Every structure is written in structure tokens, then in C-alpha cells.
Amino acid sequence: MERRYNFDFLFLKRFLQLHKILYLGKNYTNLIIFIVLLAIGGLETFVGYRVGLISGNFYKVLVDKDQDAFLSTCLESTALILGISVIKAVKKFTTRRLLVRWRRALCTHIQGIYLHGINFYKLSLFNEEIDNPDQRITADVNSLVTTYGGLVDDDLFLLPIATGYYAYKAYQGAGWIGPTGMFGLFLLSFINKIFMTPVANRTAQLER
Numbered sequence: 001m002e003r004r005y006n007f008d009f010l011f012l013k014r015f016l017q018l019h020k021i022l023y024l025g026k027n028y029t030n031l032i033i034f035i036v037l038l039a040i041g042g043l044e045t046f047v048g049y050r051v052g053l054i055s056g057n058f059y060k061v062l063v064d065k066d067q068d069a070f071l072s073t074c075l076e077s078t079a080l081i082l083g084i085s086v087i088k089a090v091k092k093f094t095t096r097r098l099l100v101r102w103r104r105a106l107c108t109h110i111q112g113i114y115l116h117g118i119n120f121y122k123l124s125l126f127n128e129e130i131d132n133p134d135q136r137i138t139a140d141v142n143s144l145v146t147t148y149g150g151l152v153d154d155d156l157f158l159l160p161i162a163t164g165y166y167a168y169k170a171y172q173g174a175g176w177i178g179p180t181g182m183f184g185l186f187l188l189s190f191i192n193k194i195f196m197t198p199v200a201n202r203t204a205q206l207e208r
Contacts, residue, residue: 027105033098034152040091041158045165047084054080092153099149106141 023031054077061069114120114133123133130136155162163182170178 021109022102022105027101030098030101030105033094033101037091037094037098037152038157040087040094041155042161044084044087044091045155045158045162047080047087049165049169051080051084095149095153098152099145102149103141103145106145107137110137110141 021027023034054073057073057077058070061073114123114137120133123130163186167179167182170182
């Protein structure tokens with residue numbers, strides 16, 4: 001019977017189990033690094049918003065021909081650009097560091113199961129479905145860590161906070177139409193769920 005892969009309760013259960021391996025027990029340091037990474041991501045979102053206002057600030061002072069405001073705007077813009085550059089570099093370094101620790105935690109856990117008792121001999125000699133278990137473990141861990149790390153680097157866990165922040169800013173700028181339009185677009189994006197299931201199944205088959 002062909003396996004089907006969906007975003008369902010079983011996926012959520014396995015997702016939580018994965019995080020127990022990554023963060024609990026001897027790997028509690030990973031949780032601290034992850035929290036620091038979330039803080040850095042939040043700071044990046046805030047500073048990034050301020051950077052996005054730079055051009056508008058320059059338009060304003062140029063139209064007003066305010067020389068003093070122009071100088072202060074130049075200094076503020078320079079500080080923001082330098083700040084966002086440093087934040088992005090630190091975030092990238094922290095993410096890479098976390099990925100290495102994730103890889104070590106997963107490899108240690110899986111190798112412990114693989115070498116427990118006679119599991120090694122069962123997989124190597126009597127299991128025809130899995131060829132080269134060592135290489136399969138390495139490839140699967142690398143694929144998981146790289147893909148999931150990319151999502152974390154793209155602020156997967158900060159999206160709800162960032163959405164609320166920008167919804168508030170949209171309300172300040174455009175009234176109720178701003179956040180209503182945002183959330184309406186998000187609701188339409190759930191249509192992707194219909195197309196994601198066959199894509200997930202096909203991807204899983206190709207990875208096997």
C-alpha cells in the first residue's frame with residue numbers, strides 16, 4: 001500500500017517529537033540559541049520596517065528643503081543600514097550554528113537507535129527496502145536540517161508576530177481596509193493547502 005503524506009495530526013505529532021529530540025535533555029542549549037535567533041529575527045523585522053521608511057523620509061525633507069532635517073535623516077539612515085547589515089550577519093551566523101547543533105543532535109539520536117541491540121544487523125542483512133542505512137541516515141538528516149533550517153531562517157516562527165505588527169501599522173495608515181485586505185489575502189493563500197498535499201507526496205517519493 002502506497003504511503004500518503006499530509007499535513008495532518010500525524011504530521012503534527014512527528015513535528016513535536018522532532019523538537020523534543022532537538023531541544024530537550026542534553027540539547028537544551030539548542031533551545032537557548034533558538035530563542036536568541038527568534039529575538040534577532042524580531043529585531044530584524046523592526047529595523048527592516050524602519051529601513052523601508054528611509055526613502056519616504058528623504059522625500060519629505062527634500063520637498064520641505066529642510067537642511068537640518070536632511071542631515072539628521074542621513075545620519076539616521078546610515079545607522080539603520082549599518083544596523084540591519086550587522087543584524088543580518090549575526091542572524092546568519094546564529095542560524096548556521098543552530099543547524100550544526102541540530103545535525104549533531106539528530107545524528108546522535110538516530111545512531112543510538114541504529115546501533116542499539118542487533119538493529120544494525122537487521123537493517124544491514126535482513127532489510128531489503130533500505131539500502132546503505134549509513135548513507136540514508138546521513139542524507140535524510142542533511143535534507144531535513146537544510147530544509148527546516150531554511151524555513152527558520154525565513155522567520156517561519158516570527159510570521160504571526162510580524163503579521164500582527166504590520167496589521168497594526170496598516171490600520172494606522174489606512175484604517176480598517178489595511179488589515180482587512182491583509183487577512184483576506186492570507187485566507188486566499190490557504191488554497192495552497194489543496195495543491196501542497198500531492199506535491200508533498202511526490203517529493204517524499206523522490207526522496208526515498
